[in-house]
Amino acid sequence: IVLTQSPGTLSLSPGETATLSCRASQSLSRSSSAWYQQKPGQPPRLLIHDASSRATGVPGRFSGSGSGTDFTLSISSLEPEDFAVYYCQQYTGSRYIFGQGTKLEI
Amino acid sequence: EVQLLESGGGLEQPGGSLRLSCAASGFTFNTYAMTWVRQAPGKGLEWVSSISASGDGTYYADSVKGRLTISRDNSKNTLFLHMNSLRADDTAIYFCARIVWAFDHWGQGTPVTVSS
Numbered sequence: 001i002v003l004t005q006s007p008g009t010l011s012l013s014p015g016e017t018a019t020l021s022c023r024a025s026q027s028l029s030r031s032s033s034a035w036y037q038q039k040p041g042q043p044p045r046l047l048i049h050d051a052s053s054r055a056t057g058v059p060g061r062f063s064g065s066g067s068g069t070d071f072t073l074s075i076s077s078l079e080p081e082d083f084a085v086y087y088c089q090q091y092t093g094s095r096y097i098f099g100q101g102t103k104l105e106i
Numbered sequence: 107e108v109q110l111l112e113s114g115g116g117l118e119q120p121g122g123s124l125r126l127s128c129a130a131s132g133f134t135f136n137t138y139a140m141t142w143v144r145q146a147p148g149k150g151l152e153w154v155s156s157i158s159a160s161g162d163g164t165y166y167a168d169s170v171k172g173r174l175t176i177s178r179d180n181s182k183n184t185l186f187l188h189m190n191s192l193r194a195d196d197t198a199i200y201f202c203a204r205i206v207w208a209f210d211h212w213g214q215g216t217p218v219t220v221s222s
Binding site: 034036038042043044045046049050053055056087089091094095096097098099100101 | 141143150151152153156163165167201203206207208209210211212213214215
């Protein structure tokens with residue numbers, strides 16, 4: 001299974017809405033989908049699990065959706081601290097797969 | 107507070123071995139599955155291996171199967187990654203993480219460089 005994230009780079013301004021896509025080469029269950037944020041020099045941070053459930057402490061401007069082969073992370077009213085790299089992840093058959101990442105830049 | 111602290115990384119020659127450790131605190135270690143994820147310089151995230159809470163279930167990415175071995179010592183709240191037959195493409199930062207639905211807490215990582 002391959003996860004393809006698009007776009008590779010997304011250039012937006014603070015206050016705008018970001019829509020990040022993750023497409024799987026095979027249909028997967030919703031419960032296996034997650035999204036992470038990573039800033040330079042830091043470990044990844046879990047944002048969304050089970051496709052649409054926000055992790056503890058994650059602001060409400062982050063939302064996840066999707067099922068089957070297409071999953072989306074939306075970030076509304078972008079804050080300066082939201083500019084980072086975002087990875088989608090899928091779990092299947094005791095294995096985990098990451099997408100190649102989307103860089104969200106100002 | 108959940109804390110994960112990796113150690114054991116460093117410079118090793120191709121074909122050599124390393125043992126990474128991940129010391130866990132702030133949660134009941136023996137009730138959580140754990141995982142290792144790596145990130146090559148300037149690249150994305152790659153899942154390496156996972157282990158069940160009891161340690162009797164282990165899972166590996168194809169790229170490391172047969173060379174890397176995950177284990178844990180629940181009496182010492184520590185996760186391990188035994189790395190053998192190291193190759194240049196094993197060069198990366200290695201993160202340990204706790205598994206709750208997804209990887210909900212991560213350590214800061216330990217760097218591994220494989221080079222002659």
